[in-house]
Amino acid sequence: MSTLFPDPADEAESDLLTGLNDPQRAAVVHAGTPLLIVAGAGSGKTRVLTHRVAHLIRARGVRPSELLAITFTNKAAGEMKERVAELIGPQAKSMWVSTFHSACVRILRSEADRLGYTKSFSIYDSADSQRLMTMVCRELDLDPKRYPPRSFSNQVSNFKNELIDYEAAAAQATSHQEQTVAQAYALYQRRLRSANAMDFDDLIMLTVNLLQAFPEVLQSYRRRFGHILVDEYQDTNHAQYVLVRELVGPAVGPIPQAELCVVGDSDQSIYAFRGATIRNILQFEQDYPNATTIVLEQNYRSTQNILSAANAVISQNPNRPPKTLWSNAGAGAQIVGYVGDDEHDEARFVAEEIVELGRNEGIRPCDVAIFYRTNAASRVFEEVFIRSDMPYRVVGGVRFYERKEIRDALAYLRILANPQDEVSLRRILNVPKRGIGDKAQEAVETLSRRERITFWEALRRCDEAPGLATRARTQMQAFVELLDVLQILVESQTPPAEILEAVLDQTGYLSELRTSLDPQDETRIENLAELEAVAREFEETAASNDEPATLFEFLERVSLVADADSIPNGDDGGGVVTLMTLHTAKGLEFPVVFLTAMEDGVFPHIRSLDDPAELQEERRLAYVGLTRARQRLYLSRAVSRSTWGAPNYNLASRFLEEIPTELLDWRREAEVAHSDRWKAVPPRTPSVFAPAARRSSGQPVLDLAPGDRVTHDSFGLGTVVAVSGEGDRAQATVDFGSTGEKRLLLRYAPVQKL
């Protein structure tokens, strides 16, 4: 193996390899044939990839522009670029490091016309595509009960991931249901085309189609990219696999096969639900017969106890290429277990433990992460953290870009960039209210169908629309005129933040929010301000990198960001505790990790219990979660957990039982099993954090006095102004600041004393 190593006299070279172990070095300097790096969690995958990129450029003389590195998130791409720049200097700027989707958008932008699109195409996320699918299903007169658009959307997405076009889908359909799906697929695709829009799956599929249909385009990319690197290869789907295969290609004339290097861990494949297939990594050696495989099993992240637990869990998965992680970081602390009475108790334990860790071991909030299976689980932690003044940040959940006002604002921007974008156009046609309701929209739609023109063109010619009320028509004309005026800003390359400002101002969107009485609208204004800040920041970063920052680029950026892209780095002061789902946690690491809600039915999720394949994916998810921890790992569950108001009693997660007992230190265990667990009653002694007295009579009513601080489930923080009445009729007048003063019946009001 030592022959793989470069001459130690080459100083630049040894510099690049500093700190790498033998297999890692081998992976970095390996030249020639396709290379598969099978790497366990925490084995320095990204580091190896980064060093390989630097090595290619500096030691092997590859020009940075000949490189295409594909990462899983934009954040990972940014970090790789940064680290490579540290190793080799500013020339790193000209290499292509991006996600699959960003790379495809870039290719599609420059070749869009070949596919019948214009460069300014819109990118539809899953919410947009579902909206469009709903429109399609309505057009096909499908009963939404029997044919839910959501399921159609998923099936179409699966087809695209498999590179099956609608004709092929129709050809292979046997049942009536399948034919209906194929029909919807065809219409959906037509509507996307006429809206000059692509959905997420199109980005990959159309790129593949493009490269396959136009050999000269493929050749130009193949000539350019002599090296292709793919991170997280286990999470690629079929379309992405084909894309890579096309770009690597066999040697053709003067163009050699590209040097391919992929990194992955089949144990960390957690995106099968979205089409990812482990096949790609398991069969790499068949796909590329001259491939070399290098296995990295040493883990540099976690203590041995944590790894042993992770190994024990993942080894329960059958048919897995055996791989055992090891560490020389020492055994480390035992894994701490905790069984809470309910989810509030569990969250309280987590919060208290974080405080303790800070006091005793100097752990800062930003060193701590809390993971859960579903986004909804973040709520109880937020409640407890707010009450105990613990700084935190939720990654994901109701995501920033999914908020109504943000989507509205972006819909306006998209319309300006691409007026054919029907989904966005219909979203904001009557927002803010312009008196253009369903009736009026129908009239325009009829016109558009009759004249075979797009919705936008029909809107322009709305005076021809049959049966359109005069008032609606005037409003529509005003709307078209407004967009025409705003369009001028786009044509003159006005920076996106300024366009956004003009949109919010001239459409009256902002003033409607300002005059609104709904307290939620205040937050909406703040969110829009935040969006403007995002736009400004985007302009600045682009300017410092000498990249264009027009509206198109901004929209593209906004469409393709992932949640993981916004995770704080935490170098500012103590930072904040990070809360996220297990999926979002992939690729990250934290000194302290809390894995919560370890209950059968929650994690593994109830919908995976009867399918062995899905259960295995849940187990890999557990493996991902466990291996995020560097030093300390906490596993917790709750005896009772309330979903939709009703308490559920869940058994311990099977994953907990797969961990050898000697690795675990149970701080608090479940009481001895009840003779009949289904009759188990909620804990008698409500913790301080349990909700205050509710409808159940006999419970003491909250004892409040003027001056007390309280929180209300919907009004937030408030101060008690006055109290009156006794027992069931006790009332309090509470000042909730901007929401105003409210009189509350304490027996029923969802308030807690602070």
Added chain:
DNA sequence: GAGTGGATAATTTTT
């Protein structure tokens, strides 16, 4: 065409 209220459904996971 817009606002109200009651019934009803919903929670996997996301580039």
Added chain:
DNA sequence: TTATCCACTC
């Protein structure tokens, strides 16, 4: 428990 949809009224 909350969010969304639909029917009904103004």
